[in-house]
Amino acid sequence: MNIDFSRIEPYxxxxxxxxxxxxxxxxxxxxxxxxxxxxxxxxxxxTIKPLRWFADFYTSIFRGTPLLLQLFIIYFxxxxxxxxDISPLMAGVLAFGLNSSAYISEIMRAGINAIDKGxxxxxxxLGVNYSTMMLFVILPQAFKNILPALVNEMITLLKESSLxxxxxxxxxxxxxxxxxxxxxxxxxxxxxxxxxxYVIVMILAILxxxxxxxxxxxxx
Amino acid sequence: MKPNKAIEIKNxxxxxxxxxxxxxxxxxxxQGEVIAIIGPSGSxxxxxxxxINLLEMPTSGEIWFKENEITSPKVNLTTVRQKMGxxxxxxxxxxxxxxxxxxxxxxxKAKKLSKEDAEEKGLALLKRVGxxxxxxxxxxxxxxxxxxxxxxxxxxxxxPEIMLFDEPTSALDPEMVKEVLDVIKDLAxxxxxxxxxxxxxxxxxxxADRIWFIDKGKIVEDTDPAEFFKQPKTERAKQFLDKIL
Ligand SMILES: Nc1ncnc2c1ncn2[C@@H]1O[C@H](COP(=O)(O)OP(=O)(O)O)[C@@H](O)[C@H]1O
Ligand SMILES: [Mg+2]
Numbered sequence: 001m002n003i004d005f006s007r008i009e010p011y012x013x014x015x016x017x018x019x020x021x022x023x024x025x026x027x028x029x030x031x032x033x034x035x036x037x038x039x040x041x042x043x044x045x046x047t048i049k050p051l052r053w054f055a056d057f058y059t060s061i062f063r064g065t066p067l068l069l070q071l072f073i074i075y076f077x078x079x080x081x082x083x084x085d086i087s088p089l090m091a092g093v094l095a096f097g098l099n100s101s102a103y104i105s106e107i108m109r110a111g112i113n114a115i116d117k118g119x120x121x122x123x124x125x126l127g128v129n130y131s132t133m134m135l136f137v138i139l140p141q142a143f144k145n146i147l148p149a150l151v152n153e154m155i156t157l158l159k160e161s162s163l164x165x166x167x168x169x170x171x172x173x174x175x176x177x178x179x180x181x182x183x184x185x186x187x188x189x190x191x192x193x194x195x196x197x198y199v200i201v202m203i204l205a206i207l208x209x210x211x212x213x214x215x216x217x218x219x220x
Numbered sequence: 221m222k223p224n225k226a227i228e229i230k231n232x233x234x235x236x237x238x239x240x241x242x243x244x245x246x247x248x249x250x251q252g253e254v255i256a257i258i259g260p261s262g263s264x265x266x267x268x269x270x271x272i273n274l275l276e277m278p279t280s281g282e283i284w285f286k287e288n289e290i291t292s293p294k295v296n297l298t299t300v301r302q303k304m305g306x307x308x309x310x311x312x313x314x315x316x317x318x319x320x321x322x323x324x325x326x327x328x329k330a331k332k333l334s335k336e337d338a339e340e341k342g343l344a345l346l347k348r349v350g351x352x353x354x355x356x357x358x359x360x361x362x363x364x365x366x367x368x369x370x371x372x373x374x375x376x377x378x379x380p381e382i383m384l385f386d387e388p389t390s391a392l393d394p395e396m397v398k399e400v401l402d403v404i405k406d407l408a409x410x411x412x413x414x415x416x417x418x419x420x421x422x423x424x425x426x427x428a429d430r431i432w433f434i435d436k437g438k439i440v441e442d443t444d445p446a447e448f449f450k451q452p453k454t455e456r457a458k459q460f461l462d463k464i465l
Binding site: 116118119121122123124125126127128129132136137140141144 | 273275297298299300301302303304305306308310312313314315316325326329330371374375378
């Protein structure tokens with residue numbers, strides 16, 4: 001066997017830089033996904049039927065087709081359709097945000113439905129309006145319940161962000177491939193990159209657990 | 221002179237799909253009056269209470285709150301509900317807020333009271349229900365009786381003109397029933413208008429000015445407690461009392 005990690009040593013700073021690109025990409029996609037996902041959730045629980053139909057249809061489309069296909073459509077077809085030369089990063093954030101919002105809205109809907117309807121009635125019987133009730137009574141409780149699921153979604157996004165390497169965003173996996181093309185070895189850069197992903201995912205999972213514990217303590 | 225009406229219900233019906241739950245209710249509550257609503261399970265007691273504060277929309281009929289018809293489509297539900305307090309069987313305190321925050325939430329958000337004023341009032345109310353030392357804790361650490369007293373204080377914090385209670389002691393362990401009933405009794409003495417769905421017959425006899433006996437969506441007796449418990453007029457009320465006493 002021919003394994004020698006010293007071969008990638010000169011490229012380590014270059015590969016580590018990919019952490020920021022991956023994290024930034026994941027974060028932007030997540031923020032976009034959370035904002036648009038919240039809008040979709042509000043449509044799903046609204047009493048206006050067309051809004052519910054739209055949000056459900058949207059969700060089924062984005063969950064029913066491959067993410068890579070969605071990415072390709074946005075990246076390769078935007079120039080054709082809109083005469084706009086979209087950057088790989090922007091196309092990636094758009095595709096990932098649109099996609100994760102479908103999942104996030106399902107998580108949020110379930111979280112809101114899990115709140116006892118007595119909470120809603122108690123707030124209404126006190127004479128607070130709908131948006132105050134949602135904002136201060138329902139959503140904070142729902143958010144607490146769905147936090148673990150949201151962290152999972154973030155971890156999924158982080159891992160799947162490797163997909164945008166195929167359209168040229170220089171995140172972690174793309175950088176491993178670039179190093180491979182320079183030194184003609186594949187194993188060491190890929191394993192090194194794998195370790196980085198794993199460490200980031202573990203850190204996120206631990207942070208999530210700490211956060212969860214802290215929120216529980218505050219109510220005891 | 222006739223006393224002023226707090227609530228007047230005219231030919232109220234409520235249907236869920238094809239199930240008629242309230243079937244032509246006509247009744248009224250004077251200001252300062254205490255009504256005990258009793259009747260078998262599933263007879264429509266909760267639905268009647270929930271129609272009064274418009275948590276349920278009546279299928280037909282009218283409800284008047286003092287001189288306003290609150291079943292009119294022009295009415296702003298939120299402002300009507302601000303003037304009616306509701307206490308539920310299962311408390312429904314907000315678990316993510318401290319006891320004091322439970323009390324100040326609606327006054328601050330709906331009445332635009334300052335935080336200081338709301339907290340001052342909240343603390344005074346907690347004192348009134350004997351829980352001033354619990355202001356800073358979360359509801360999760362309270363006993364059932366304490367939760368219900370907080371729920372009563374929370375409703376009172378909006379300074380309602382009428383209080384509606386839906387089986388306020390039915391979810392409590394027996395030893396905690398009294399502490400909650402005592403709070404309600406005190407409230408009755410202040411002259412607040414009350415409507416209480418209850419299975420506590422002694423309490424109803426002692427505190428209520430009038431009994432509404434409901435069966436199958438109709439008020440079949442609307443009468444004085446002494447008379448009702450001594451000699452109910454209808455067979456259905458007799459059977460009900462035999463079973464429960
Ligand atoms: N939201 C609802 N949808 C359908 N049926 C309901 C609903 N609320 C109550 N009911 C029905 O209405 C009837 C009366 O209920 P309720 O008013 O809760 O009775 P009570 O409080 O006297 O026990 C019951 O048969 C109940 O199943
Ligand atoms: Mg009931």
